[in-house]
Amino acid sequence: MFKETRLRSIIKTISWRILATLTTFLIVLIFTKKLYLALAVGGVEVVAKTVIYFFHERIWNKIHFGKVQLKPFVLWFTGLPSSGKSTLADFVAERLKKIGLKVERLDGDKVRQIFPQTGFSREERNAHIRRIGYLCSILEKNGICPLASFVSPYREARDFVRNITSNFIEVYVATPLEVCERRDIKGLYKKARSGEINQFTGVNDPYEAPLNPNITINTEKTSVEESARIVLNYLRNNKYLK
């Protein structure tokens, strides 16, 4: 929550006064061609208007008219492991921060690091996603836009998040399995194929693709810059951004 300090109002008052009194001085000088008169009017003006301006500022700080709050939203990135969710979400988050939005990145891997007990059964995955959804709903309610990148393989859990949030935007990172497996950034596909890991989405656990995603991106065909542009355009077209 921002508040304007008295010091800000004081310095703003001074910067305006210098600008304004110079203007008055010049106007009177041009009209009357009398230097002393122009200086005298300017001198009195400095004192009178500095006081008036300061109080004008303080009063306006109490008036809320014209302070707009942008409509917050939840950007939910779902897709197979190594599909490019986190990279894209990070990229979009930076862009949104630059525009001045308050965003919060929530990443599957990072949250699981904090909560190592979170399991991978259908029930545990769904409970996990529901909790993240609850977090998203509270952030959204407070004007902070979460960018959540989670495999979130089951429709029911994503639907839960959609239902408890106001502006849920599902970004389906639809990179084909073979491309994800070729990337295999964390070497997990290999481990899953060899049987070292169970319940690995795409190999020995199902991924239920979104039926009506708001945005679909195949990172095999679109660069991260281009993908981010698609997301930002969606936000702009739907009045989430100006």
Next chain:
Amino acid sequence: MFKETRLRSIIKTISWRILATLTTFLIVLIFTKKLYLALAVGGVEVVAKTVIYFFHERIWNKIHFGKVQLKPFVLWFTGLPSSGKSTLADFVAERLKKIGLKVERLDGDKVRQIFPQTGFSREERNAHIRRIGYLCSILEKNGICPLASFVSPYREARDFVRNITSNFIEVYVATPLEVCERRDIKGLYKKARSGEINQFTGVNDPYEAPLNPNITINTEKTSVEESARIVLNYLRNNKYLK
């Protein structure tokens, strides 16, 4: 996130201009006793300064100096069931909102309604509190002050929350067991005594009282208004409020 609209700047410009040009007009009139000169200077001033003022406003809207953000904090209310945590937290939350703080109330009962599967074993309770703590840490990071009221009976879980947040303020609602049991708002003490409920804190599950709470309140002896005043004084004395 607030942004000042162009319209706000325009109306503010007009309100200032009326005030300021009247002043200039009067100054010139008093100095020269010439009505037409005063009107002419005022007329030119209106045009020149309206333009300058508007741009002065727009430039200052891009300057962050003097916009202070208050230091956010986490108010954690712990205590036996029916000790008065939620009532006190609600009351303090209203006071803080009135001052203009962004707050979020998190209540044990309400969160459990959303997540009915959350259990009552030591492990499940601790995992639950850790997740709420994570939520608090993200809210705090974003300038929103959580007021969390949870029995949170185990020290280890409260310590986890203390560690992942920056300004953790532990409010120990230390109402004695017999007083809580006499109140028994939800009739749960009765059920616990009759054996209908297991793992009920205070009856058949331990409560580990805080060793160094920041604030201790016994709602048997202090009214909710007085208790809230104690909390607000603590916040003021520790520079969380101005």
